Amino acid sequence: MVLALFLAACGSDSDSATPAAVNPSPASDASLAAAKANLAKYLTPPTSIVQSTPLKSAPPKKKVAFVQCADPNCAILAGFVKDATSALGWSLTTLSATATDPGSAIQQAIDAGVDYIATTGFPVNLFKQQMNQAKSKGIPLFMCYTTDVPAGPGNNLFSDCNDATAASAFGGAMADFMAVDSNGKADILQVTIPSYPVLTAQADGVSAELGKNCPSCKIHNLETTVNDLAGGAVPQSVSSYLQANPSVNYVFFTYNGLEKGVPVVLKTAGLLGKVKLVGTQGAQPQFNEVINGTSTAWSALPQELAMWTMVDQMARVAVDQWSLPDERKAAISPFYLVSTPDQAKAIVDEKNGWPGPAGFKDTFKKLWGL
Missing domain, CATH: 3.40.50.2300 (Response regulator)
Structure with missing residues (x-):
C-alpha cells in the first residue's frame, strides 16, 4: 500500500539487472551470531510502542x-x-x-x-x-x-x-533472516524499483547488513519500473532471471506489489520450489502464501x-x-517478520495488515x- 504513494508521484527508469556482488570470505560463526542476534528482535510481534514520554498537559484543540x-x-x-x-x-x-x-x-x-x-x-x-x-x-x-x-x-x-532510516532497518532485518535461514549461503535476487529513494534506502540496508553479517552471501539486483509493475511484466522478468541464474535461492521483494503474480509464473516454470520468496510489507495475499508454503517470510509493518x-x-x-x-x-515503527504459518494465521484476517502492538x-x- 505505501509504495502506491510513490508510484503516483514519481517517474521511473528503465529496468535492468546487475550481477551479484560476491565476497569470497566465508560467513564466520561470529558474523552469523550477529545476524541471529539482530534477527531475534524481529521474530515475535512487538508488545509496545516506541513513544513512552507523557505530555505535560492534554493538548489544546487544533x-x-x-x-x-x-x-x-x-x-x-x-x-x-x-x-x-x-x-x-x-x-x-x-x-x-x-x-x-x-x-x-x-x-x-x-x-x-x-x-x-x-x-x-x-x-x-x-x-x-x-x-x-x-x-x-x-x-x-x-x-x-x-x-x-x-x-x-x-x-x-x-x-x-x-x-529512509526505517526502510534501512526493514531491509536489514530481512537480510539477517536470509543469512540465518541459509546458514550463510544465501544467493539473493533483490527485486526493486530504483527510482524511489525509500526503496533504494531499503535495498542499501540489505546490502549493508549482508556485508556485515553474511560476507559469503551473494546479492543480485533486478531493477524494474512502474510500467513493468503496471503492465504485469515483473513475474516473467523474475522467472527469466532465475532460469539464467539457477544458483539463486531467495527472491526478495522490496514491496509486496512487486510479488503479485510471481508465484503463479514460477510454478508454471517449475521454479517455485527452488527458491524462497520473502519481502517487505506483507499483506493478506502474502500472509496466505506463508500459510500455504508459497512464501517463506514477509515483514509486518503497522x-x-x-x-x-x-x-x-x-x-x-x-x-x-x-x-x-x-x-x-x-520514526521507525515497531515491526516483525512473519515466517511461520501460525504467525500468518494470527493476522491474515486483518484487512489492512498488522495494526500495531x-x-x-x-x-x-x-x-x-x-
Whole structure:
C-alpha cells in the first residue's frame, strides 16, 4: 500500500539487472551470531510502542488538514488519521491531491487557516512554494513514508515516520533472516524499483547488513519500473532471471506489489520450489502464501500505528514538547517478520495488515492525558 504513494508521484527508469556482488570470505560463526542476534528482535510481534514520554498537559484543540493522495489506498490512511485526531477532540479536513500536484491541496489547507498539515508519500520538492508559505504562517507539516529529513523549526517538517532510516532497518532485518535461514549461503535476487529513494534506502540496508553479517552471501539486483509493475511484466522478468541464474535461492521483494503474480509464473516454470520468496510489507495475499508454503517470510509493518505516531508528533508540538531526537526515535515503527504459518494465521484476517502492538491506541491516549 505505501509504495502506491510513490508510484503516483514519481517517474521511473528503465529496468535492468546487475550481477551479484560476491565476497569470497566465508560467513564466520561470529558474523552469523550477529545476524541471529539482530534477527531475534524481529521474530515475535512487538508488545509496545516506541513513544513512552507523557505530555505535560492534554493538548489544546487544533484544526488539521490531511492531504490524501489519489490512490484509493490512501483513504485508509486518512481514516487512521481521523481516528487519532478524533481521540484528541480535534477537527480534521481531508483534501484530495493529484499525483503530480500536491501543492494545490496544501494551498487549500493553508488558505483554510488550519493549524497543522499532514500528508503521506509526497516529497517536499513537489510543493516547495507551499512549504515556504506554510512556514511563514507558522503551520507545521507532518509526514510519513518519504525520505525528507525533519528539522522541526529549521525546515518546518516535524515528522517523517517510516522514512529512509526505517526502510534501512526493514531491509536489514530481512537480510539477517536470509543469512540465518541459509546458514550463510544465501544467493539473493533483490527485486526493486530504483527510482524511489525509500526503496533504494531499503535495498542499501540489505546490502549493508549482508556485508556485515553474511560476507559469503551473494546479492543480485533486478531493477524494474512502474510500467513493468503496471503492465504485469515483473513475474516473467523474475522467472527469466532465475532460469539464467539457477544458483539463486531467495527472491526478495522490496514491496509486496512487486510479488503479485510471481508465484503463479514460477510454478508454471517449475521454479517455485527452488527458491524462497520473502519481502517487505506483507499483506493478506502474502500472509496466505506463508500459510500455504508459497512464501517463506514477509515483514509486518503497522500502517495504523504509523498514522497515530504522526498525530502524536502533532500533540507534542501543541504543548511545546516536541524534540527532534524523540521524533527520530519514533520514526521507525515497531515491526516483525512473519515466517511461520501460525504467525500468518494470527493476522491474515486483518484487512489492512498488522495494526500495531495490542492496545497501542489506549497507550497513546494515556500519554496524551486523555
